[in-house]
Amino acid sequence: MFTVGCHLSFSKGFMGMAREALSLGGSGFQFFTGNPRGYAAKEWSAKDIESYNAFAAANGIGVIIAHAPYVYNLCAAKEEIRQLSFDAMKNDLRKLEAVENAVYNFHPGSHVGQGTETGVALIADALNRLEAGRYRTPVLLETMAGKGSEVGARFEELAAILARVEDNGHLGVCLDTCHVFDGGYDIVNDLNGVLAEFDKTVGLDRLKAIHLNDSKNPAGSHKDRHEKLGEGCIGLEPFRAIVNHPALRDLPFCLETPNEAEGYAKEIAVLRKMRAESGVRSAES
Ligand code: FE
Ligand code: FE
Ligand code: ZN
Numbered sequence: 062m063f064t065v066g067c068h069l070s071f072s073k074g075f076m077g078m079a080r081e082a083l084s085l086g087g088s089g090f091q092f093f094t095g096n097p098r099g100y101a102a103k104e105w106s107a108k109d110i111e112s113y114n115a116f117a118a119a120n121g122i123g124v125i126i127a128h129a130p131y132v133y134n135l136c137a138a139k140e141e142i143r144q145l146s147f148d149a150m151k152n153d154l155r156k157l158e159a160v161e162n163a164v165y166n167f168h169p170g171s172h173v174g175q176g177t178e179t180g181v182a183l184i185a186d187a188l189n190r191l192e193a194g195r196y197r198t199p200v201l202l203e204t205m206a207g208k209g210s211e212v213g214a215r216f217e218e219l220a221a222i223l224a225r226v227e228d229n230g231h232l233g234v235c236l237d238t239c240h241v242f243d244g245g246y247d248i249v250n251d252l253n254g255v256l257a258e259f260d261k262t263v264g265l266d267r268l269k270a271i272h273l274n275d276s277k278n279p280a281g282s283h284k285d286r287h288e289k290l291g292e293g294c295i296g297l298e299p300f301r302a303i304v305n306h307p308a309l310r311d312l313p314f315c316l317e318t319p320n321e322a323e324g325y326a327k328e329i330a331v332l333r334k335m336r337a338e339s340g341v342r343s344a345e346s
Contacts, residue, residue: 093130151191166203265308
């Protein structure tokens with residue numbers, strides 16, 4: 062099964078997003094668990110979720126990605142921000158208990174001048190207190206571009222966080238193609254090398270989701286500016302290898318490209334074609 066989709070607005074609820082995903086040719090989607098720039102989040106409709114769970118199973122919707130708002134920062138310098146972020150994450154995981162087949166993705170955080178080591182320690186400390194294993198939804202740290210003081214642009218930083226969390230079986234990683242490219246990993250010329258590096262540091266078994274984005278900037282630029290597939294510095298062809306890679310092909314893929322519905326539908330169709338063509342090729346060989 063090919064789980065592919067794009068980031069959608071939560072405004073019409075889970076059923077609205079599921080229908081929208083299907084109408085775009087998708088089999089999955091991502092959404093923000095709350096206002097991307099705030100901590101306060103509304104409760105979700107139990108009825109909507111109940112309908113969604115049945116609808117998703119009947120219509121072949123795969124793993125969906127609940128994305129934490131950008132403002133959460135588990136390694137903020139201010140204790141108040143760290144606590145707000147922690148409480149909000151716990152609240153998100155509580156709400157997700159009713160949702161089937163989801164993963165929860167968050168940005169590890171920005172150390173805001175405290176240094177990467179302190180950042181790693183604060184994030185791990187919060188994850189220890191979060192006790193992710195008590196919830197059904199796996200919790201994923203996103204690979205970051207390394208913009209500003211972001212933690213998690215190096216695979217070693219993600220590995221260091223995971224190593225410091227006692228009960229880490231429920232933690233994973235979401236790989237963002239724009240972010241890792243901006244972080245200096247050459248997925249264009251050496252995807253296998255990058256994945257081998259990831260395996261050596263973090264472990265490929267931790268990889269649970271992929272964000273598909275081209276980048277407006279060259280490798281190693283640490284800018285985090287997403288681009289439409291094929292219109293940036295990654296280009297279109299590397300995505301063929303990414304969606305067909307044996308280590309990645311069964312993961313949920315989600316577009317976060319600067320697109321409206323029509324553009325997303327086009328990109329999903331391109332990715333589906335890349336998958337189909339690869340199937341034909343391997344059947345022929
Ligand atoms: Fe993200
Ligand atoms: Fe992303
Ligand atoms: Zn980004």
